[in-house]
Amino acid sequence: MSDDIVTGNKALVAQSIEVLWNQGALDRAGEFLAANVRRHHERDPDADLHGLEVVRDRLANLRRARPDSRVEIVRMFGEGDRVMVHLRSQGGGLVWTVTAFARVADGRIAEFWLIADTLGLLQQQGSVRRFA
Amino acid sequence: MTQDDNKTVVRRFYDEVMGQGNVELLDQLMAENFVDHGEALFGSPQGRAVLRDGIAAVHSILAGLNIELHEMIAEDDLVGVRGTMRCRHAGPFLGAEPTGHELIWQGLAIFRIEDGRIAERWFNSDSITLVRQLGLATPAPGQNAG
Incomplete structure (x- = not known):
């Protein structure tokens, strides 16, 4: 049962990356992100993003800055309601990692x-x- | 090895090796042919001996290094952590003379455990913040500040 939940959560995260980032289908953001989704900033809690619209707008800006960028999943796993993923991104002739x-x-x-x-x-x- | 055993290996790596500087313990916690998939700043050291030497070298420079693990998860042979690193800039680091300032930055890391030892790691830390705290986020020669 719990394994089924983790499997479903991993599929959700993988699909969100493929659809929202690689395909840029941001009109589908609500299929993957909660209405009150929160993106924790890596150093400044005041800069956390709150809410589907705000996160979607940020994704749109990032994609405009690097329209050709694509990410590939290197490792993904989960436990309970958590999923963790390591990504390899490339775009604009640059390569970088994301966790x-x-x-x-x-x-x-x-x-x-x-x-x-x-x-x-x-x-x-x-x-x-x-x-x- | 259960997933709890794997979590214990990772917790001991942070608490005892990174935190307390007990690099001898690495022989027990890490495979000799350890493979790292890091980022630009910390690179991708290959092999336990390289990592051991690196930790030993920075331990007195990044004084009082403390890693607070906010969350840890595990599935199959993988363990993941979300944490905060804190230390004091007590010695020359990346060419920056010691300031005595507190350095603090966040990290996310994934470990693969094989036969009870860390065999592989994938991570990102907020290294741009660390570099800014050290006053080193200056442009490459010949580039305009951007």
Whole structure:
């Protein structure tokens, strides 16, 4: 029973990545994200995103900035209502990794934490120097 | 090995190896041919010995390193954590002279456990924040600040 829940949660997260990011079908965001979804910011709780519209708008902005970017799932697993995923992203000639941690409730992603290799991206763009 | 056993291995890695600097314990907790899939800052050290030397080298520099694990999950041979790293910048790090400042940043990590030892890791930490706290987020030579 519990394994079925984890399997369903993983399918939800995998599909959300494919549909919302790789296909850019943001009009379908409500199929994957809860109405009160919360995106935890990696350093500033005041910058957390609250609500489906706000998260969808942010996704739209990110996709506009890198329209050709695609992500592939490297590892995904779950326990209880949690799912964790490690992603490899590429776009605009850049490659970077992302790790995310999600809580699923009532068949939708209710909240998630996400950390991308922002430093690696900035270094590839030359806006932050590399370290030996 | 149960999933609880696997979680214990990861918890001991953070508490005893990273936190207390007991790098000798790595022989027990990590496979010799450990494979890391990291990010730009911390790279992808291959092999237990490389990681052990790295942790030993930074332990007195990142003084009082403490990893607070907010959540831990496990399925099959994988264990995942969400945590916060805290330490004091007590020695030269990445070329930054010691400031004595507290450094604090978040991380997400996934471990694969094989025969009771950490065999592989995938992670992202908020390394841009760490680099900014060290005052090192400056442009590459020849680039405009962006």
